[in-house]
Amino acid sequence: MNQQKIAVHVSRIEQVSPTIKMFEFIAKDTVLDPFSAGSHVTVHMNEEMGLQRAYSLISDPSNSDHYRISVLRDENSKGGSAYMHEQLAEGDVVYLSPAENYFSLEHDDSCKHILIAGGIGITPFMSYLYELEQTGMNFELHYCFRDQNSAAFVEQLQQQIGEHLYLYDNAKGQRLSVEQLIKEQPENSHVYVCGPELLINAVIEHGNTHLGKERVHFENFGEVANEGNAFEVHFQRSGFSLNIGEDMSILQAIEADKRIQVECLCRNGVCGTCETAILEGEADHRDHYLDDDERAEQKTMMLCVSRAKTKRLVLDL
Template sequence: MTLQTPNIAVRVVRIEQASPLIKRFTLQAADGGPLPAFSGGSHVIVQMPTASGLIHNAYSLLSSPFQLQQYQIAVRREEASRGGSAFMHEHLAEGDILQISPPNNLFALHASSGRQILIAGGIGITPFMSQMEELQASGAAFALHYAFRSREQAAFVDELTARYGEHCHFYDAAKGEQCNVAGLLQQMTGQDHVYVCGPQSLIQAVQAAGEAQGIPPARLHWEQFAASTQGGEAFTVVLARSGREIRVEGEQSILQAIEQDGSVAVDCLCREGVCGTCEVAIVQGEAEHRDQYLSEEEKAAQKSLLICVSRARTSRLVLDL
């Protein structure tokens, strides 16, 4: 489970205010060389040294996969930040060095002769920006449907319009405009694929519309921009190999608590309970599973859990770490 992938040192060369709540960060390799190749929909995990310890957050790459001299990410300032977005918005400056993971893609485009339909809500626009670079370069048929609370709070609208023109459709809630998800899916042909990223409510609306219309699950793809952990009671995790005990607070994930403790290295490529890289065997105790990776049978067996989103039903949880 512990992949311990090597980090990449990058320098922050530009910080832009993309909207009142969103900043765009341009990163270049600290050694001046090219960065690793990536495909549209990829993300990197940024390591942030905060006062409470290291925080690791995943951010989609916005920049073109064809330009590897720099990466770009966008970060929304969250009111209830646990330290990540606050660090990026308030403490990071141009010239600073960050450590990031190599790119990983859990939201890749699928080869198809049909259209690629991209549905974004708010900051969920980010993975689609690199995907559209690939789609336009290949001459593929695609359409972006981007919903946001207001034009003032939306990021990248002018940039998207200038680059992709009639491929883009915008929905401003402040003007009473809504994206008719069911209507979009009704227009799908047998080779079309749909991708959605944004709030859980938007993802669920696409899933429900797809199921109602009998669209095969293989043609519906989604990515959450934040793990849907609702928190819970605090509990203690015991690392079986060392006997070390770590307290996991109510609004903290097991992964975050272990990272802040720093006594053992763990990896997680998604931090959203979908990729399975942080699966850990349960030695003692019972898990409250919140992932989208394990089957219902595996969850009931209580043999393992994904530490990025799942929690404990017992006051102590002993893990094979």
């Protein structure tokens, strides 16, 4: 991952729903680089605490005058969304890592593109829409949310893409049948999903069955739930150990301890930036980065989501 950081001003903050805020950034001393649809940036919030989070860019990829992100206020926040909602103000200066993309749009105008969003998982698709419309590709956006008040960008989407938009308001009993939707699509379609884990898993299951694994694309929008038995991790090069609780990840334990710094862009087992060598023990792999053979080899693991099958792990850190 590119370690360079870009200083930006917070040029605008807008409350787009009771729990979601939009943040707009403009460069302080330089210019912002263009980005591709599906990209996200890491916001560095507190250097002393090592607090940083990655958020999808929702603005037009062809317009680098500003970047925009949207952040859900998580009541169980471990610092990221709470900082963004409660401490960041217009005019403040923060630092961003350059845009990275692990959820890119397939530029194939001969295929249909099915976008499936759950809740705040709508955010990466906001940048998709600019490219899909500009290139004239065939697409549909299926947007599921708890209720109309909690959903973001509904009116904007209705005006922007009209008949390409399908809404599912759970409060009105409107439920998306993932299996039926995917079965109805042409065999050469691409399907993309971002949202809660249950939605992602359903799309992966039925997408792989009806379209093939290479046509299913997914991204989690936050830290994946990480629960399991407690275990010990020893960091060989650093010479100390940490106990990993039942409801925390190895990455979270490292960040709380502060003696080691580990880069992690996605925090949900997709990007591979926190991949670490296993010296002893066996990992419980929960990532979407390693393939089946790499998992079976037990040579490396992702610290943000994976846990231990054994009571002790020794890592090359």
